[in-house]
Amino acid sequence: MKVLLGVGGGEDSDIALDRTLERAAEAGDDLTIGVFGSNNATIEEVEQTVKDRLATADVDADIRRIEEQPASRLVELAETESFDQLVIGGGQRSPMGKISLGAITEFVLLNAQVTVRLER
Amino acid sequence: MTADDRYPRPPEYYTDAEEREVTIRCLEDEDVDALVEMYERFDPADRAQGIPPTEPSRIHEWLEGLLDGGVDVIASHEGRLVGHATLVPGAEGGAHELAIFVLGDYRGAGIGTRILRHALGTGADRGIDRVWLSVERWNAPAIAVYEKVGFERSTTDRFELEMALEL
Numbered sequence: 001m002k003v004l005l006g007v008g009g010g011e012d013s014d015i016a017l018d019r020t021l022e023r024a025a026e027a028g029d030d031l032t033i034g035v036f037g038s039n040n041a042t043i044e045e046v047e048q049t050v051k052d053r054l055a056t057a058d059v060d061a062d063i064r065r066i067e068e069q070p071a072s073r074l075v076e077l078a079e080t081e082s083f084d085q086l087v088i089g090g091g092q093r094s095p096m097g098k099i100s101l102g103a104i105t106e107f108v109l110l111n112a113q114v115t116v117r118l119e120r
Numbered sequence: 121m122t123a124d125d126r127y128p129r130p131p132e133y134y135t136d137a138e139e140r141e142v143t144i145r146c147l148e149d150e151d152v153d154a155l156v157e158m159y160e161r162f163d164p165a166d167r168a169q170g171i172p173p174t175e176p177s178r179i180h181e182w183l184e185g186l187l188d189g190g191v192d193v194i195a196s197h198e199g200r201l202v203g204h205a206t207l208v209p210g211a212e213g214g215a216h217e218l219a220i221f222v223l224g225d226y227r228g229a230g231i232g233t234r235i236l237r238h239a240l241g242t243g244a245d246r247g248i249d250r251v252w253l254s255v256e257r258w259n260a261p262a263i264a265v266y267e268k269v270g271f272e273r274s275t276t277d278r279f280e281l282e283m284a285l286e287l
Contacts, residue, residue, distance in 0.1 A: 095208045097182055106279045
């Protein structure tokens with residue numbers, strides 16, 4: 001399956017990255033990872049984390065840097081390059097444990113025409 | 121209304137809109153099993169934003185994090201817990217996060233509003249000065265309760281509505 005994963009600096013991105021790499025290792029997905037910066041981490045930090053995890057998991061993926069408007073760029077990438085699935089983190093948890101979805105998730109859910117998977 | 125009327129302190133014994141004798145008091149250590157049992161009875165369809173968890177093992181885990189150093193007020197009826205209001209400390213001394221849970225059969229009888237006011241009163245006594253919460257934007261009944269008690273909407277770019285209150 002041709003999978004596009006979006007990774008920013010959030011805790012939920014971390015979980016999405018782990019799960020998607022696990023799955024890719026098992027299923028042999030054709031994986032592309034779009035990396036972008038956020039309040040939590042710069043794009044360079046995110047890219048480095050992704051490279052380290054790929055090496056550890058022994059999975060190959062094409063890395064794309066998304067410098068601005070990550071939500072709309074992810075959706076555009078997924079559609080123009082015919083991905084089967086767009087994966088993003090499934091929200092941040094508050095101290096109470098409540099899940100809240102950020103602006104990127106909302107945009108992707110409302111606008112993507114491809115299958116979206118929220119990973120948590 | 122004076123501050124003490126708005127934010128009473130437990131305990132309170134009263135008869136609810138359905139003629140049930142309800143006790144509101146602070147949670148004690150020995151109530152924890154009864155609290156777990158309340159969450160085991162919680163209708164999964166009444167969950168909001170992923171809580172409470174449904175499996176018993178995860179209910180334990182979630183409550184352990186929740187009951188660590190915050191404020192917890194409960195409502196009980198005929199020896200069983202039917203409602204819980206909690207204030208959870210924020211990271212790095214930030215505002216406390218509020219949530220209230222009431223079992224389905226006990227909703228619409230004013231229990232949520234009462235335990236909410238008691239939790240805020242107890243929080244004020246313990247020096248808590250800022251409280252926040254998040255709520256799904258479509259949940260008009262909950263938002264109405266929070267506004268009645270004094271919460272104001274915060275500006276946020278998140279999917280859910282956030283509200284805050286200065287005590």
